[in-house]
Amino acid sequence: MKFLDLAKVYIRSGAGGNGCISFRREKYIEYGGPDGGDGGGGGSVWAEAVDGLNTLIDFRYQQHFFAKNGQPGMGRQRTGKDGDDILLRVPAGTEILDEDQETVIADLVNVGDRVELARGGNGGWGNLHFKSATNQAPRRSNPGQEGVERTLWLRLKLIADVGLLGLPNAGKSTFLATTSNARPKIADYPFTTLYPNLGVVGVDNTEFVVADIPGLIEGASEGRGLGDLFLGHVERCAVLLHLVDGTSETVAEDYQTIIGELEAYGGDLADKPRVTVLNKIDALDEDERTAARTALEEASGRPAMMMSSVARQGVTDVLRSLRGQIDEDRLRHRPQEEAEPWRP
Secondary structure: OOOOOEEEEEEEOOOOOOOOOOEOOOOOOOOOOEOOOOOOOOOOEEEEEEOOOOOOOHHHHOOEEEOOOOOOOEOOOEOOOOOOOEEEEEEOOEEEEOOOOOOEEEEEOOOOOEEEEEOOOOOOOOHHHHOOOOOOOOOOOOOOOOOOEEEEEEEEOOOOOEEEEOOOOOOHHHHHHHHOOOOOOOOOOOOOOOOOEEEEEEEOOEEEEEEEOOOOOOOHHHOOOOOOOOHHHHOOOOEEEEEEEOOOOOHHHHHHHHHHHHHHHOOOHHHOOEEEEEEOHHHOOHHHHHHHHHHHHHHHOOOOEEOEOOOOEOHHHHHHHHHOOOOHHHOEEOOOOOOOOOOO
16 A cells, blocks of 8 residues: 555535525415425534554545535425535544645544534525514525535654654664564665655563654755655654664764754754664674764764664664653553463
């Protein structure tokens, strides 16, 4: 299934039904009076975050969502039927933006969050509502209220606990494949990852979600490479894992490139907790490891960990460091298995 994190939709709520002008006419009954019923209300358009979705691919094949109109009122004081509502089912973490793509209408973070995007029109009054002592045979009714028509954008920001950052070929996808059951595409050329990937990682009887996004390059905030199109997926992360390729000859410059793009992106992304890791240490000897780690710590101003995803060196220590910076309410604890007595 193709990943899609931005979709444009056209919605319209239903119009209300018209009120009815009617008079009671039955044999042997004089002065029946007005009995026109009210029109039914138009259907509304809602959006709800549901479980089991992690992409907006459904909105690529259907962009128009129109709710039903209310039925007009009828004689004998019969009210028209209300129009049916329509529901847009979106993944948790979806932002609903106005047509300008800047004004946030709603942010559906949790499963079950629900918002009304367009309210249906009210039904018109029938002539029964206009009866009075001085106007006992009114010949007027109200038309139904028109529906609301809008153009909206849906933008998905994945719900993950850890976000992977780094230049292309820094080893992000390899780390995700090593620590989880996710199977992202891995190759020895830049921009292997074209779409974000999610994986569930476990350590010390706890689990958390890791998001791997396409690599950034210098000038990504200006649209170079894949740009910062996918940085929104790590906005909701509790901690960032910054991987730096230890085989690179410019370790410090590689680190500064990613930090500069985070600051250019804006928001509080650059201020989020980060774990800086020197990756691919299996390809370095002891002196090269020491030199690369020293250069990275001087550039970052913080301690740097060392790891090799391929050789599985230092992976558990990195996972434990990440776990320590994730709030307890975001972690998923595995149930402790009780030891059963041995039976023959």
